[in-house]
Structures are given as structure tokens and as C-alpha cells.
Amino acid sequence: MEFTTDIFKQFDKKWALLTAGNKDSFNTMTISWGGLGTIWNKPVATVYVRTSRYTHDFMDREEYFTISFYPEDAKQVLGVLGSKSGRDMDKMKDSGLTPKELAQSMSFEEAEITLVCRKLFRQQLSIENIPEDIADSLYSNDAPHDMYIGEVVDVIRK
């Protein structure tokens, strides 16, 4: 299992899709906050999901989630999946992406790389522990983020 990247660009500039569920019921959304690292002697990915996202329901329900990265020409699709909710639209029908069933979760055929993650931990980021300038700009009118840490159990390449 190997994944070499410039981690400060991988999420922030490339963006990714965070997906949870199975072929009969799943949801996906665009993310640009995240990290890769190590905890509890395991390779992990960390993502941050506002509690208001439809994807949040799936993240809570499921034991696995995937983080998938795409070529530059998918940026427009990622923009749509990051601005419309699966509660209000059939994301799959309208996105043009092709769902791909994995042993434990879902990804998309178009993904260059998919990280398959086993959920290890979830905790809400307490507003009182966040510097005031950040709390004011990001949380005064919007739901808090839950942090999810997942063990990276597989790296799937196209």
C-alpha cells in the first residue's frame, strides 16, 4: 500500500470526494479539508464534515468510507457535488460519474486514486477550542464539523 503526494496540495487544491454507503444507498460530497498521517500505529486519513451535510448521516451509519481523487477535468463535477445536497438532487444521475462498488464501500470509476478507510474515531470540533477569528468566520452561521479518522486499509488506483 503506497501513496506519495504533496499533502498540502492534495486536498486543498485537487479536492476529493468523500463517499459512504453501499450500492443501494450511498452519498458523496466534495471535500478540500483533510489530512493523512499516523495514529495508533496505523496509517490514517482525517476528514471534517459539517453535521448539516447529508453525507454526515452516512458517515455516522457506515463502518467504512472512501476518499477519492480525480483528474483536473473533473473539477466542474466536483464543484456541483460540493454545492448541491444529495437531499435535493439525485447526485449520481446528474453528475455523470460512474459508481464503483468496492468490497467495503463505494467509489467512482473516474477516480485516479481511492483511499478505503475504516472509521476509527469521530468527534465534534468544539467551538470553544478554536481560535476566535476562525470560529467567528466559519461557525457563527453554520453547523460545526465532526472530525472522522479512518484507517487507510487500501489504496486503489485506476
Ligand SMILES: Cc1cc2nc3c(=O)[nH]c(=O)nc-3n(C[C@H](O)[C@H](O)[C@H](O)COP(=O)(O)O)c2cc1C
Ligand atoms: C471545494 C469544496 C470543498 C468542500 N469541502 C468541504 C469539507 O471539507 N467539509 C464539509 O463539510 N463540506 C465541504 N464542502 C461542502 C460540501 O461539499 C457541500 O455542502 C455538499 O453540497 C454537501 O452535500 P451533501 O448534503 O449531499 O452531503 C466543500 C465544498 C466545495 C465546493
